[in-house]
Amino acid sequence: MDGERESAERQGAPWSGPLRFAFRFFFIYLILYIFPSPLTYIPWAGAKLDQFWTVLKRGAVVPVGRTVFGVDITVFPGGSGDTTYNYVELFVFAVAALLGAAVWALVDRRLRFGPALLSGLRVYVRYTLGLTLFTYGIVKIIKTQFPTPDAYRLSTEFGDLSPMGLLWAFMGYSYGYNLFAGLAEAGAGLLLFYRRTTLLGSIVGAGVMSNVVALNFFYDVPVKLFSAHLLLQCFFLMAPDFPRLMNLLVLNRPVAPSPRLSAFATPWLHWTWFGVKTAVLGLVVSFGAFQTAQSYFAFGGGARNLPITGLYRVETFVADGQERPPLTTDESRWRDVVIGRVAPWDGLGTFRVRTMTGGSEWFRFRYDEDGARITLVGVRQGPGRVPGGTPGAGGEEEPVEHEIVFSRAEDGALILEGNVNGRALRTVLRERPVQEFPLMSRGFRWINEYPFNR
Structure with missing residues (x-):
């Protein structure tokens, strides 16, 4: 004192x-x-x-x-x-x-x-x-x-x-x-x-x-x-x-x-x-x-990104051998995929999916760069939900794992193949750089001849 x-x-x-x-x-x-x-x-x-x-x-x-x-x-x-x-x-x-x-x-x-x-x-x-x-x-x-x-x-x-x-x-x-x-x-x-x-x-x-x-x-x-x-x-x-x-x-x-x-x-x-x-x-x-x-x-902001970290548009979505067109009424077709960083405390990253109807799926994943694969761990559907699993006996949740193999096409597209929620999926993803968003590209300007308010 x-x-x-x-x-x-x-x-x-x-x-x-x-x-x-x-x-x-x-x-x-x-x-x-x-x-x-x-x-x-x-x-x-x-x-x-x-x-x-x-x-x-x-x-x-x-x-x-x-x-x-x-x-x-x-x-x-x-x-x-x-x-x-x-x-x-x-x-x-x-x-x-x-x-x-x-x-x-x-x-x-x-x-x-x-x-x-x-x-x-x-x-x-x-x-x-x-x-x-x-x-x-x-x-x-x-x-x-x-x-x-x-x-x-x-x-x-x-x-x-x-x-x-x-x-x-x-x-x-x-x-x-x-x-x-x-x-x-x-x-x-x-x-x-x-x-x-x-x-x-x-x-x-x-x-x-x-x-x-x-x-x-x-x-x-x-x-x-x-x-x-x-x-x-x-x-x-x-x-x-x-x-x-x-x-x-x-x-x-x-x-x-x-x-x-x-x-x-x-x-x-x-x-x-x-x-x-x-x-x-x-x-x-x-x-x-x-x-x-x-x-x-x-x-945080200084953490290392994975080679596959980013926001992706889903160009092609094939489920159980059938290609699904990008219809806004299709609640099971993926529209966007966001692959996040790996957290240091548990070694898991975030894998978030937004469907054509605006719903969401949120996974955690283990990353294996040498094997060119990711393992999705636990899933719960619905907006704003946290990672979970499927109900098991006694009402408790059991972890669910889905293995996905990834590769790069010649044009740079990311290809994911694997079984997720009982479906055999093959998706072709095209990355959208965050700098395409005006919020991230506009920056600060001393001189503004006209307001840029959108």
Whole structure:
């Protein structure tokens, strides 16, 4: 802890009863919501602590959901942070904070250590919020959060996009805007690590997070609760300086500097701690940036493409020896095929098919370059579905594999032959370069004699 201290006026002035109760409530609520961060950054031990805390929370949230709200919670936070579980969890935290504040008021009515606890809470919030904002910033600077629209996204009809998919495509298109947003987030996070720049960091963070919260709410991105709490934490850090900001920005009154007291008796202790803290933070943020860079080159924009990666039009489609013409009413004939990269964590790539009627099939595949073959693994039909399999006994899914041999024709066409879903297929595919899409070829121009809005 870097010994953050409030101004002498704030430490000396007695707190009113409502203010003491509000402090108790937010003290308990914020710790319940934020914990165990930032301890989760500790190798091995952090993961174990997070696992223990998750089990502990579920033991309270699931029964409350069933008894108070009449819902059986079966979906737990994973890709979404706005699940039923998350909303019931907030209710549990709020009730626990209310009860805890009431008991605390009975035990310590005068709140004898209020200023010291507030100082400690602000330090805790500063570091956890700073690390979070820096993390969100670095994944935009090193472009992994919003990937450049791939062939499948580019070939998807606009009306078939979800609101979240539209936002991801919008953000993913422009690296410049990612860099702008990422520098703002990461910069706000770095400013929060130091008490002298906390107010500036919280103001910048509040501006950035206000935009993020608006995007999450209005584009239905399932991190609404989390982003709203990050914004709340920015306002919490700003709160002691609200009167000064009001005088400066609204009332046009002079504002005196906010006195800050060092936690150390001598300057050399202060500067020693400053150096140690900066070195540790430098290691933490450098490691985070290194991990993000690894992700970028492993499966992001810097990953290696396979020789067959790309978007293909299906020129010829033969099923069980019968050629199928490209009729828009044929729901089983392929129209487009997108072959993606191989993911480093499981060695599987994505193989997505769009049919003539607009339906989709999504496979994973193993790639064998030496054998000139790919093995499709698991399939589920329908738009927006994830890779799966076929129902087996007991209702569980069993993996399904389909082996396909690929070759190149003299004119460069990709030929696929194999059995898929019980059909013997032979397809001739013609690649469509992504630069054929105006979105990817237009680029930035200083001079526009006429608007290009299509």
